[in-house]
Amino acid sequence: MLEKVFKLKQNNTTLRTEIMAGLTTFMTMAYILIVNPSILGASGMDAGAVLTATAVASFLGTACMALFANYPFALAPGMGLNAYFAYTVVIQNGYTWQTALAAVFVEGLIFILLSLVNVREAIFNAIPKNLKSATSVGIGLFIAFIGLQNAGIIVGNDSTLVALGNVKTVGVALALIGTLITIALVVRKVRGALLWGILITWLLGIVCQLTGIYVVNPDAGVFSLIPEKIFSLPPSIGPVFFKMDFHGIHILDFAIVVFSFLFVDLFDTLGTLIGVSEKAGYLDKDGKLPRIKGALMADAVGTTAGAVLGTSTVTTFVESASGVTDGGRTGLTSIVTGLLFLVALVFTPVITVIPSFATAPALIVVGLFMLENVTKIEFADYTEGFPAFMTILMMIVAYSISTGLVFGVLSYVLLKLLSGRVKELNPVIVIIGILFFIKLLVG
Template sequence: MSAVGVNRSLVERMFRLREHGTSVRTELVAGLTTFLTMAYIVFVNPAILGDAGMPREAVFVATCLIAALGTLVMGLFANYPIALAPGMGLNAYFAYVVVQGMGYDWRVALGAVFISGCLFLTVTLLRLRELIIRGIPHTLRVAITVGIGMFLALIALKSAGIVAASPATFVTLGDVHKMPVLLAVLGFLVIVVLDRFKVRGAILIGIVTVTLLSFLVGGNHFKGVFSAPPSIAPTFLQLDIKGALAAGVLNVVLVFFLVELFDATGTLMGVARRAGLLQAGKMERMNKALLADSGAIFAGSLLGTSSTTAYVESATGVQAGGRTGLTAVTVAVLFLSCLFIAPLAGAVPGYATAPALFYVACLMLRELTELDWDDSTEIIPAAVTALAMPFTYSIANGLAFGFITYAALKLFTGQVKQVHFMSWLIAAVFLFKFVWLGGH
């Protein structure tokens, strides 16, 4: 057997491509697609954590490394097409609430992330997290997918410049005469038309098309290809665990833990459902996937970044055909390459990836057809879950409102026995968080 044949056989055994109805080419394209839609994190995360006083260049390196490491483990260990990176909402909470708002040093905040990561890993190892997920009713599982779709839509429209902030109405129409908006609309149409004609890699083609046009008419500038990676020393192992414990940051740790738990869990379930990897509402290799993202939080705090989580942008790779861990491994390699080709990775503008996100968001809304629209105690919690995610800009908040509403309606309509005990417990935890700790 030739070397190529041996390599193909090895890849087939590792990722079970035929079983999942995919190919090496499809997985590579899917991985590139996912990477392009979330590559912004290697630039945005250092900027946000830099506002907390952290060295931006070191955070850049930490971001690339933890995204590569966490996603690689997800691909090789759990065999899922899901990418990991520092979470956007979590890094904002870290920088603007914990450090700037509460006055903690960023090293102490990293210590709090480490502690929450240890709790997260413990809950996962004891399989309590898997038990929690299995206690989520079908209605809320569907709502999670729909809510993530709506959340993606808001992110996409904002990135494209179609939606803008408004002091009077919170959101309003952006300036549709600007070239980025026009290019984003064009990219969206390209993706939809190509996909309609079953063109493989339609999403990636749309992203590349808009990026190329951005150099011609969008004012985008080519910034070179290679650059030497900065040192990670300023953030590596700089966390202050003792300071975090001494400062009594229980509130901070609990918020990190809850957001990590439900953001990551909701995203894992939503993306896996979109990929057809949920069987009777369960992910076959769920615990491995949970261990991968739990370990990434722990490792990320050591490298010097805020909590790492599964990314909703993985849905773009799934839509491009990604079904196995080979997609994730591809993403991991590309994140690692960002250490050396940061200028090139930064050439893809946000409005080039926005059409892909919006297209996937539109497709995720079809899950609404699975809801029982005749039972208000089922449909209302689902609607609350889905609507709260984009309107509070938080997957965790959507889950919280959904669980509390679900439990309350079942209680007041005499359907207590129909609710899994874990649903009652989750609703109680969220209610405690809102009443005792506030809404951060």
């Protein structure tokens, strides 16, 4: 049955590989179960209920990806979008979280419509091949940068914005050791190398805690690596379930909020699909992604369902690249990841003690793997090379996939115009460029 549904042999993969890849993807993105309730809780939402909503929405969105498109991509409430939901829409602009959920719900419905009429597919196909390769590279470096930050290897700094963290701290040291171990496992062609890297790094941390090298200090953000218990009952979803509120909404203001959600989600998702698909070898010779309609529909349905359940916009996660790197090639990888989100509701005490320094090595190594696509970019042609360069650079320094695409597409369109190569522009990419320019002006 699994062969019939997911076509494992056709995709040159096995049941064991898919399961290991699904585990790896889950381990690298399980942090969302902790972070999302914390962020949305700032808006007044019940954090426990949001935890359950996050897990269920992640399962539904990821299962849709598996069944609609048979791709190993995982979905969950997106970082950045949840912060915009809580800190901008609710806290700064004064809307209730129930109204913000209504905006996310409307966004999801619009995405379903756009996916049905192939608008999102047309945008994906219009992005030039060099920019698609650059997006893959940019996302890889972006993922690596997130890993470095999560481990404390790179920290914030007032004078230089970022700086090297204290390598003498146990967490940083273990992250660096774990990265070397993970690379060694990859070189030795160990199946599930990224997952084993996470588990070995966590185990080393537990050893350090038991021997007194790693000293627990919650006030300093240093938490125990040993779970106090194995099981727990999941919190009730009742306080946030089906709580969208459409009353007393000013239509124009509401439309702006919906558009902001739409814009960031659309191009974050497209960027992620491009980057991870490029790494997995899914894109055809024209740079198109087969079955993209199903992939985009999964994202749209996940967002709509997520709003009903009580969480912010659900989107495709860049951490899916970790599972792809570990050999995941079909929707079975996604099914494993999605089911683990449900299982995590019972094993929350265990999942929540896995430290960020243990998952960081996997993210850093994925960045290395995705960097391989840089060789596909035609840097010798500056009208192609400079937009690719801007895409990669802005994703990292602006800490945003969508911002990288904005600067990449804008520079691509403008350089083609200024260099007299207008015929190389297709109408869709020009329209996208105009919309990006307007978005930069209005903020």
